[in-house]
Amino acid sequence: MTASISLRGVGRTFGATRALADVDLDLEPGVxxxxxxxxxxxxxxxxxxxxxxxxxxxxxxxxxxxxxAPAERTDIRRRxxxxxxxxxxxxxxxxxxxxxxxxxxxEWTQPAARHAEVRRVLDQxxxxxxxxxxxxxxxxxxxxxxxxxxxxxGSPPVLILDEPTSGVDPEQRVTLRTVLAEIARTSIxxxxxxxxxxxxxxCERVIVLDQxxxxxxxxxxxxxxxxxxxxxxxxxxxxxxxxxxxTGTGRYRNVAAxxxxxxxxxxxxxxxxxxxxxxxxxxxxxxxxxxx
Amino acid sequence: xxxxxxxxxxxxxxxxxxxSLAEGTSVEQHLLSCEQCRARVNPAVDVIDLAAxxxxxxxxxxxxxxxxxERLLRVAGLPAHEARxxxxxxxxxxxxxxxxxxxxxxxxxxxxxxxxxxLWFFLAVAPLAPCLVVAFSYDRRMDPAxxxxxxxxYPALRLILLRTIAVLALALPAVLLLGLVVPGDAPFAWLxxxxxxxxxxxxxxxxxxPLNAAMAVSAAWLTTVxxxxxxxxxxxxxxxxxxxxxxxxLAAASFGIFLARRRHLRQLRPWR
Amino acid sequence: xxxxxxxxTLLLAVAGRDMGAFRTLxxxxxxxxxxxxxxxxNDRDLVADAVQDTFIAVWQRPQGFRGDxxxxxxxxxxxxxxxxxxxxxxxxxxxVFEKGGAAPxxxxxxxxxxxxxxxxxxxxxxxxxxxxxxxxxxxxxxTAREAAQLLHVPVSSVKTRLYRAKAxxxxxxxxxxx
Numbered sequence: 001m002t003a004s005i006s007l008r009g010v011g012r013t014f015g016a017t018r019a020l021a022d023v024d025l026d027l028e029p030g031v032x033x034x035x036x037x038x039x040x041x042x043x044x045x046x047x048x049x050x051x052x053x054x055x056x057x058x059x060x061x062x063x064x065x066x067x068x069a070p071a072e073r074t075d076i077r078r079r080x081x082x083x084x085x086x087x088x089x090x091x092x093x094x095x096x097x098x099x100x101x102x103x104x105x106x107e108w109t110q111p112a113a114r115h116a117e118v119r120r121v122l123d124q125x126x127x128x129x130x131x132x133x134x135x136x137x138x139x140x141x142x143x144x145x146x147x148x149x150x151x152x153x154g155s156p157p158v159l160i161l162d163e164p165t166s167g168v169d170p171e172q173r174v175t176l177r178t179v180l181a182e183i184a185r186t187s188i189x190x191x192x193x194x195x196x197x198x199x200x201x202x203c204e205r206v207i208v209l210d211q212x213x214x215x216x217x218x219x220x221x222x223x224x225x226x227x228x229x230x231x232x233x234x235x236x237x238x239x240x241x242x243x244x245x246x247t248g249t250g251r252y253r254n255v256a257a258x259x260x261x262x263x264x265x266x267x268x269x270x271x272x273x274x275x276x277x278x279x280x281x282x283x284x285x286x287x288x289x290x291x292x
Numbered sequence: 293x294x295x296x297x298x299x300x301x302x303x304x305x306x307x308x309x310x311x312s313l314a315e316g317t318s319v320e321q322h323l324l325s326c327e328q329c330r331a332r333v334n335p336a337v338d339v340i341d342l343a344a345x346x347x348x349x350x351x352x353x354x355x356x357x358x359x360x361x362e363r364l365l366r367v368a369g370l371p372a373h374e375a376r377x378x379x380x381x382x383x384x385x386x387x388x389x390x391x392x393x394x395x396x397x398x399x400x401x402x403x404x405x406x407x408x409x410x411l412w413f414f415l416a417v418a419p420l421a422p423c424l425v426v427a428f429s430y431d432r433r434m435d436p437a438x439x440x441x442x443x444x445x446y447p448a449l450r451l452i453l454l455r456t457i458a459v460l461a462l463a464l465p466a467v468l469l470l471g472l473v474v475p476g477d478a479p480f481a482w483l484x485x486x487x488x489x490x491x492x493x494x495x496x497x498x499x500x501x502p503l504n505a506a507m508a509v510s511a512a513w514l515t516t517v518x519x520x521x522x523x524x525x526x527x528x529x530x531x532x533x534x535x536x537x538x539x540x541x542l543a544a545a546s547f548g549i550f551l552a553r554r555r556h557l558r559q560l561r562p563w564r
Numbered sequence: 565x566x567x568x569x570x571x572x573t574l575l576l577a578v579a580g581r582d583m584g585a586f587r588t589l590x591x592x593x594x595x596x597x598x599x600x601x602x603x604x605x606n607d608r609d610l611v612a613d614a615v616q617d618t619f620i621a622v623w624q625r626p627q628g629f630r631g632d633x634x635x636x637x638x639x640x641x642x643x644x645x646x647x648x649x650x651x652x653x654x655x656x657x658x659x660v661f662e663k664g665g666a667a668p669x670x671x672x673x674x675x676x677x678x679x680x681x682x683x684x685x686x687x688x689x690x691x692x693x694x695x696x697x698x699x700x701x702x703x704x705x706x707t708a709r710e711a712a713q714l715l716h717v718p719v720s721s722v723k724t725r726l727y728r729a730k731a732x733x734x735x736x737x738x739x740x741x742x
Contacts (some may be wrong), residue, residue, distance in 0.1 A: 050443050074445045075445075077443050077445040080443060082443045083440070084439040084440060087439065087440060094356065095355075096356070101376075102441070104373050104376060104446075105377065105441055105446040106444050106445060107375075107446060109373045111373075113306070115351065115355060121352075125298075131354055151440070201313060260322070267527075
């Protein structure tokens with residue numbers, strides 16, 4: 001059994017809409033960040049990886065197994081944790097009860113072992129004191145952490161997380177990053193997020209999706225390097241910049257597609273590089289057209 | 293915090309129970325208001341296993357209690373973890389069951405009272421009750437945790453079938469009892485239609501949501517009953533062997549479709 | 565030490581479903597409660613069950629504590645009643661702990677009178693049955709009925725013994741002061 005995930009020529013269509021096209025990926029243990037605007041196909045890709053959806057074209061292999069074959073699909077699901085973008089919680093459930101329920105579905109039949117595992121994952125996400133609180137009475141960030149906890153059951157070798165830190169406050173995000181970094185030593189963690197600083201802190205590798213296609217797939221550091229010499233500070237927003245915004249120091253950060261001379265350059269961040277990639281993409285890219 | 297605390301000798305005698313009543317009482321009174329001395333007493337405790345008692349207490353407080361239905365399922369022979377899985381479905385939360393039971397009871401009463409239309413009303417409503425409760429038990433709106441559930445290894449088919457059987461085990465005897473109250477030759481005329489509708493809802497749930505399917509089936513059946521009722525005076529029309537066999541065939545065919553399409557059971561409806 | 569939350573704060577947290585606070589409460593109090601209970605009942609399993617029942621009751625109704633007095637005293641009130649309840653349903657006679665009826669040694673007697681004054685000596689001179697009743701009703705604050713359940717005697721016996729014990733105590737004290 002390989003420890004990786006591979007996609008070949010994967011596409012997914014919903015009626016007339018093409019959500020994913022021509023996706024070729026090989027994923028190894030570590031944290032892989034998935035960036036992209038809304039509608040880029042991140043959630044679809046994650047659902048595909050989580051065996052929640054079959055592809056319309058192409059081949060998927062998770063841990064060497066084919067999700068199209070029912071027996072292999074069950075095998076994959078035994079080794080997979082999935083955090084969807086939105087999780088609904090049944091009424092009246094406490095955090096413990098909910099994670100316990102998912103643990104039952106994950107074949108934890110022995111109550112003592114199951115309860116210990118439930119406590120372990122709730123502790124991992126920092127909720128060990130709120131185990132008996134009703135989920136409906138929790139804050140958004142706490143609910144997100146409950147949902148993350150169920151994905152962590154069994155320390156799966158494949159962890160698919162759709163916006164795991166959405167609604168989570170900055171302090172807790174740091175805790176979660178530590179947890180995910182620890183898991184990623186032996187597991188494949190694919191997480192999608194809007195927060196570039198999560199990606200920067202956690203991921204060595206980043207995949208940028210746009211309109212269902214892979215726009216960038218490589219090292220975070222390499223992507224950041226692409227913005228070198230293209231980011232500078234000024235007292236006013238620079239009209240020649242592609243994008244500029246006010247920073248906390250009161251000065252303006254400017255990012256442009258072409259390197260500029262004679263300005264106060266600063267170290268580019270992942271956010272700068274990502275914005276450059278997004279804004280810099282040509283309007284009429286033939287690759288974006290829907291294949292007939 | 294007062295300055296005076298128990299000395300080691302006194303404490304030892306207290307814990308070892310070699311002191312007198314008066315001394316012990318004095319120690320006990322002191323302990324009620326001195327957390328420092330309490331902290332010194334606690335490590336010496338060997339009369340019970342504090343860690344074991346904690347584990348039991350924690351379980352009593354954290355682990356969700358099995359519902360009545362869950363305990364019934366265990367008695368019926370289902371292993372504990374499956375009983376829990378089946379019983380957790382929203383349909384068994386009491387509220388829905390009570391609602392459906394109320395409607396049925398009302399229908400039975402109407403029939404029993406001898407009102408001419410009462411019997412029609414009962415025949416209209418009784419076959420729908422089981423399929424409605426089945427639909428409640430695994431519709432996505434009722435069961436909001438659907439997405440993470442979808443990718444767990446537990447076989448979807450088994451879960452749905454178990455829940456359906458559990459529901460029927462509840463619903464059918466209940467309607468049976470109510471049917472005895474209803475006057476007429478064959479209070480069980482509704483039985484095959486009921487099973488037929490459950491099978492149709494199961495099959496349809498591989499295309500649309502179970503609740504929508506149950507609503508559609510209900511609408512169709514109620515319309516049919518109304519049409520037949522306005523044309524003939526006697527509910528005996530439903531009792532004809534032909535009709536009953538037709539329902540049997542419907543049930544078998546629907547169930548066959550359900551099994552054939554079980555792959556679609558847990559897949560998301562494509563959006564947009 | 566100052567940053568440690570007080571018991572009342574912990575109870576508030578328990579009302580908010582904080583497991584950590586609940587555990588701390590347990591660690592602070594389960595021990596001494598168990599010992600004190602074990603001095604009224606020899607059956608260790610019953611004592612363990614009573615401790616468990618006590619904390620479950622605390623979890624279910626932390627607001628039962630009215631803020632008057634120590635949390636520890638409130639906990640003891642729950643614990644002793646849970647023990648009585650367990651002993652009642654358990655049925656079999658669980659011997660109430662009574663330190664051996666032997667008279668205290670000479671130096672202990674001196675100690676007793678120095679530390680506890682005349683009361684200590686007076687109590688020591690009561691019969692074990694009377695001492696048990698005094699402990700249950702006067703010291704532990706049980707009602708006559710609860711004491712009867714604890715000691716496995718009829719309620720009328722409790723009342724009689726209490727009456728006699730008080731009479732004897734008064735007599736001994738009067739004797740001692742003269």
